[in-house]
Every structure is written in structure tokens, then in C-alpha cells.
Amino acid sequence: MSAFDHMENETDISLVEDPYIKKILCSTATLNIDILLLGETGTGKDTLAQRIHRLSGRRGSFVALNCAAIPESLAESQLFGVNSGAYTGALQSRAGSVEAAHMGTLYLDEIDSMPLSLQAKLLRVLESRGVERLGSTRFIPVDMRVIASAQHSLFQMVDQGAFRRDLYFRLNVINVQLPALRDQRERIIPLFLKMIEEEAVRFNCTAPPPSGALLQQLLCHPWRGNVRELRSTAKRFVLGLPPFSDTMQCATDSQPHLKARMQQIEKTLIEESLRRHQYCVDKVAVELGVAKRTLYYRMKQLEIHQE
Known part of the structure; x- marks a missing residue:
């Protein structure tokens, strides 16, 4: 039994029944390429992201970050990590989500809610495949695959100035549109x-x-x-x-x-x-x-x- 066949026996079978999504998974899951998932709430973006990670064969963890749930003031340290003393209250150094996804998958859920200022810094991380913690100048290489999801059309958000054009094209190598029920x-x-x-x-x-x-x-x-x-x-x-x-x-x-x-x-x-x-x-x-x-x-x- 293949890994994909095994997935079809899991609780939520709604995604893999779609021939288009199944084809995308089979052809790209094992490739070291970033993926953008688009669809309304409840269409299964989180489930699909986890399945892509399991099929990828990557040895690291699946690290999920809900961009809508983190206060803007904490988002940068949560994503990139922080060194002790970088700001008041930073008592010890800690890795961010990017570092934690080394050898694994970084899942950026609801990236359409990410502030523009943070989008620019994320773009640099995606381009360089590495990160500098807050309060540090040391570059830390990271081998990760990035999966991002959005409820709204990022293309329209780009036209409205609500999402960076360069980040959109960096993420939009492969996109999967999950249909509404x-x-x-x-x-x-x-x-x-x-x-x-x-x-x-x-x-x-x-x-x-x-x-x-x-x-x-x-x-x-x-x-x-x-x-x-x-x-x-x-x-x-x-x-x-x-x-x-x-x-x-x-x-x-x-x-x-x-x-x-x-x-x-x-x-x-x-x-x-x-x-x-x-x-x-x-x-x-x-x-x-x-x-x-x-x-x-x-x-x-x-x-x-x-x-």
C-alpha cells in the first residue's frame, strides 16, 4: 500500500477524493518546492498541509503558525526567534518557528492576515533560506519547505496594496484551490x-x-x-x-x-x-x-x- 493509499483511510477523506488535488499531491508532495493553498474556512487547508508534509518524506517536524492569531508586536519574535536581551522581557534566547522547521515543513496559516512589515522580512527568509534572530546578526541556515494558506485571493490583495507582490510570486509556485462544499x-x-x-x-x-x-x-x-x-x-x-x-x-x-x-x-x-x-x-x-x-x-x- 502506498503512502497516498494509506491517507485515504484516514478520518477526513474529503480532500483526496478530488482528482485534481490528488494529482497535485502525487506529483509535488516529494519535491522540495513551496505550495500555496487557497480556499474558504473549513475546506481542509490545514489537513491538506499536514498530508503534504507526511508524503514529503522530510525528517523534521511540521511546524504550524497561525498568522492571524499572533499579536503583531509578537509576530516577529515568534517567527524568527529572539536572543536574550534583545528587548525588555527577553530573558532567554529561543528559536522561532522558522528554525523549528529545519529539515521539516513550515506551515503559515492565514498568511493573508500577515502585516506588510512582516511580509518583507519573511520574503528575505524565503529567499535566503535562513534566519537571524532578533538581537543577533548571526545567520542561521534553515532547510525547510514552506506551505502557506489563505482564505482570500492574494492576487486581489496585491492589487489592493494589502499583500506584497514579490512575496505573492515567491509563494505562488504551485497553488491549490480547495473548492467550497x-x-x-x-x-x-x-x-x-x-x-x-x-x-x-x-x-x-x-x-x-x-x-x-x-x-x-x-x-x-x-x-x-x-x-x-x-x-x-x-x-x-x-x-x-x-x-x-x-x-x-x-x-x-x-x-x-x-x-x-x-x-x-x-x-x-x-x-x-x-x-x-x-x-x-x-x-x-x-x-x-x-x-x-x-x-x-x-x-x-x-x-x-x-x-
């Missing part, structure tokens, strides 16, 4: 069914099969939190709580596609039942409460193949 609605139900299985095991309980009404709600929901929000919904469902934290209605523009969505629900339910019963049509017909002849007819109409 609402743009992949055919994956929502299979992912949800997989997630409730996993959460039932985690909470050591038995989850009832989701109703058709719930599956329709899943297809209509805007999923602003993407896969992360879907995972939370699955947890609430397994725990017997209302799956959605607020009352929601299907968007008006989704109604013309109701028939197609209901067919997708029906297809998913039949396929999941077939897998559970090792493709025994007799058992599936009993579980779904339909005649065997009707089941064969619907399988043919929905292009479901019996293995």
Missing part, C-alpha cells in the same frame, strides 16, 4: 454518511439512518463552514441533537433541481445499503421496504451497478 453538492450525502459512521464509533453509540427530509436539508444548506461544518452537523446528529443549530429553509433557486437532488438521495441510500449487505439485493429490498423487482428497476434507472 456548496460547489460539490454530489459529495455532501456520501461524506455525511461516512462521517456519522465515524462519529458513532467515536462516541460508542448507534446512529439511526438519516431521513430523506434531513438529506434534502443537507443538499440545500449553504455550508459556509464547508467540511468542518458538515463534520459538526454529523456529530450533533449522532448525539441525538438537532443537526442544524438554526432553522433553515432551502434556497428558492434550489427548487428547480429538486428532482435531481431527490434522485441523488435515493441513489446514495441504495448504494450505502448495498455496501452494508455485501451487495445482497434480497437483504437490501427488505431493509428499504421495496419489492425486489422495483429495486432492480430503480438501480437500472439510477445507474447503480451490482458488484
Whole structure:
């Protein structure tokens, strides 16, 4: 079994199912090249960055730094390190995230929130592949791979003067755009069914099969939190709580596609039942409460193949 095949057995399977992302991973993960991940919150940028590191074969650590969570006054010392006495309160020398990523991967999460003043210093580090701690003039070489992620379009931020052009082109050697869940609605139900299985095991309980009404709600929901929000919904469902934290209605523009969505629900339910019963049509017909002849007819109409 290859490293990539092993990844597909992990908890969050949502990323590797995308053929484009899988191709990018297979062709670039082992190369010593920086990568830029773009996508909304909850699309799996953190998960993908860790998977790239595991596939890379690098011996060092995966060092993650959330650029949005660090106060601007502390960001430079956190990133580059500091020597004792460099400023009031710097009582001892310590390495920053760049040094800690030696022989490994430095993951700069939400780099679109990094201050412009720090971007210029980061660019020098990326160009020289080394760092000088605050309060020191000694250059420390660092062998690292850099993965950066952003929620907003860095290209647009460059035009607006909110992100350095030179840093953007330095990072944008390879970029991966992670699609929003609402743009992949055919994956929502299979992912949800997989997630409730996993959460039932985690909470050591038995989850009832989701109703058709719930599956329709899943297809209509805007999923602003993407896969992360879907995972939370699955947890609430397994725990017997209302799956959605607020009352929601299907968007008006989704109604013309109701028939197609209901067919997708029906297809998913039949396929999941077939897998559970090792493709025994007799058992599936009993579980779904339909005649065997009707089941064969619907399988043919929905292009479901019996293995």
C-alpha cells in the first residue's frame, strides 16, 4: 500500500477524493518546492498541509503558525526567534518557528492576515533560506519547505496594496484551490454518511439512518463552514441533537433541481445499503421496504451497478 493509499483511510477523506488535488499531491508532495493553498474556512487547508508534509518524506517536524492569531508586536519574535536581551522581557534566547522547521515543513496559516512589515522580512527568509534572530546578526541556515494558506485571493490583495507582490510570486509556485462544499453538492450525502459512521464509533453509540427530509436539508444548506461544518452537523446528529443549530429553509433557486437532488438521495441510500449487505439485493429490498423487482428497476434507472 502506498503512502497516498494509506491517507485515504484516514478520518477526513474529503480532500483526496478530488482528482485534481490528488494529482497535485502525487506529483509535488516529494519535491522540495513551496505550495500555496487557497480556499474558504473549513475546506481542509490545514489537513491538506499536514498530508503534504507526511508524503514529503522530510525528517523534521511540521511546524504550524497561525498568522492571524499572533499579536503583531509578537509576530516577529515568534517567527524568527529572539536572543536574550534583545528587548525588555527577553530573558532567554529561543528559536522561532522558522528554525523549528529545519529539515521539516513550515506551515503559515492565514498568511493573508500577515502585516506588510512582516511580509518583507519573511520574503528575505524565503529567499535566503535562513534566519537571524532578533538581537543577533548571526545567520542561521534553515532547510525547510514552506506551505502557506489563505482564505482570500492574494492576487486581489496585491492589487489592493494589502499583500506584497514579490512575496505573492515567491509563494505562488504551485497553488491549490480547495473548492467550497456548496460547489460539490454530489459529495455532501456520501461524506455525511461516512462521517456519522465515524462519529458513532467515536462516541460508542448507534446512529439511526438519516431521513430523506434531513438529506434534502443537507443538499440545500449553504455550508459556509464547508467540511468542518458538515463534520459538526454529523456529530450533533449522532448525539441525538438537532443537526442544524438554526432553522433553515432551502434556497428558492434550489427548487428547480429538486428532482435531481431527490434522485441523488435515493441513489446514495441504495448504494450505502448495498455496501452494508455485501451487495445482497434480497437483504437490501427488505431493509428499504421495496419489492425486489422495483429495486432492480430503480438501480437500472439510477445507474447503480451490482458488484
